[in-house]
Amino acid sequence: MNIENLVNQIKEKYEKLGENPETYLKGLLQAKPINYWDYIEVDTLLSLQKPRTNFKDEEIFIMYHQVTELFLKLMLHEIKQVAVEVNYTEEFLMNKFTRIIRYTQMLINSFDIMKDGMNYDDYNVFRATLAPASGFQSAQFRFIELHCTGLENLMNEAGRERISSNPTTEEYFDHIYWKDAGLNRKTGKKNLTLTLFEEKYLHQFISLANAMKGKTIADRLNELPNKSEALLNLLREFDHLYNVAWPMVHLNTAKHYLDSKNENQQATGGSEWKKYLMPKFQQRKFFPAFWSNEEKEKWGESI
Numbered sequence: 347m348n349i350e351n352l353v354n355q356i357k358e359k360y361e362k363l364g365e366n367p368e369t370y371l372k373g374l375l376q377a378k379p380i381n382y383w384d385y386i387e388v389d390t391l392l393s394l395q396k397p398r399t400n401f402k403d404e405e406i407f408i409m410y411h412q413v414t415e416l417f418l419k420l421m422l423h424e425i426k427q428v429a430v431e432v433n434y435t436e437e438f439l440m441n442k443f444t445r446i447i448r449y450t451q452m453l454i455n456s457f458d459i460m461k462d463g464m465n466y467d468d469y470n471v472f473r474a475t476l477a478p479a480s481g482f483q484s485a486q487f488r489f490i491e492l493h494c495t496g497l498e499n500l501m502n503e504a505g506r507e508r509i510s511s512n513p514t515t516e517e518y519f520d521h522i523y524w525k526d527a528g529l530n531r532k533t534g535k536k537n538l539t540l541t542l543f544e545e546k547y548l549h550q551f552i553s554l555a556n557a558m559k560g561k562t563i564a565d566r567l568n569e570l571p572n573k574s575e576a577l578l579n580l581l582r583e584f585d586h587l588y589n590v591a592w593p594m595v596h597l598n599t600a601k602h603y604l605d606s607k608n609e610n611q612q613a614t615g616g617s618e619w620k621k622y623l624m625p626k627f628q629q630r631k632f633f634p635a636f637w638s639n640e641e642k643e644k645w646g647e648s649i
């Protein structure tokens with residue numbers, strides 16, 4: 347496109363908006379060039395690490411959580427596009443799930459930064475200042491679940507036995523697997539980590555689950571005829587990476603810091619973490635229809 351043509355198009359654009367193109371062209375002449383640091387908001391990004399102690403490794407802990415939240419945002423960015431797409435083609439789904447898998451793998455492959463990248467003794471001191479905060483309170487982690495699958499797939503075995511035959515969304519949330527991290531089902535008492543998390547996010551989770559009813563990615567994939575073996579493999583891979591492989595590197599890190607000397611220390615979020623964090627206990631699967639009964643029974647046993 348030559349410059350004259352380009353100027354004419356700019357003229358046309360602003361005339362259509364009822365504006366004087368000359369004003370905008372003059373503005374363009376004076377505008378400063380954009381910089382990397384402004385566009386990427388580098389200063390803001392690098393000002394977000396605010397340790398509560400003087401332990402150097404606390405910054406690693408904060409930054410790695412922030413990096414994870416950004417990756418979860420990248421994943422949600424793709425997952426939301428999959429959820430709203432009207433026409434699923436094999437190519438679209440393969441492309442999107444390849445991206446989503448790539449992000450999940452990066453989270454799994456980098457988790458060593460948490461396990462081996464911090465001083466054991468320092469971590470075990472500074473973590474006390476974080477209570478009752480816990481990664482458990484990551485809302486994006488739950489938003490991903492609610493876009494990917496129905497609430498019926500976010501129940502563990504005991505939850506499925508407890509729940510009524512035609513539950514409301516609210517009842518589902520009373521029995522959802524993650525409540526087991528902070529609710530004593532015998533006494534009905536909730537710990538502070540769970541109470542604060544629900545106060546902030548439960549209403550958002552309920553509205554999202556209602557909006558996604560029958561329209562989650564799993565619901566839509568189940569209805570899709572003629573899925574290729576390649577696509578099914580990709581969907582199973584994501585399900586396994588997010589719901590077994592990541593939980594296992596995370597659990598092994600928790601074991602490293604909280605139990606490597608057999609002391610079974612309490613986590614900042616106060617859960618019975620050794621039991622709660624096991625994929626076999628949580629039984630969280632996004633796409634159960636694509637697994638055999640045997641694979642479901644052995645969920646989380648082999649990795």
Ligand code: HEM
Nearest residue numbers: 411414460480481482484487599600613614615616617619
């Ligand atoms: C030293 C590193 C870490 C340790 C020792 C650790 C430990 C734990 C423990 C024990 C729990 C169970 C809840 C509780 O009682 O607090 C938990 C939950 C959780 N943590 Fe971590 N964590 C670590 C790093 C991370 C990181 C980097 C993330 C990334 C955001 C994260 C995200 C989560 C999530 C999403 C849950 C809930 C999992 C679920 O409900 O299935 N954690 N963590």
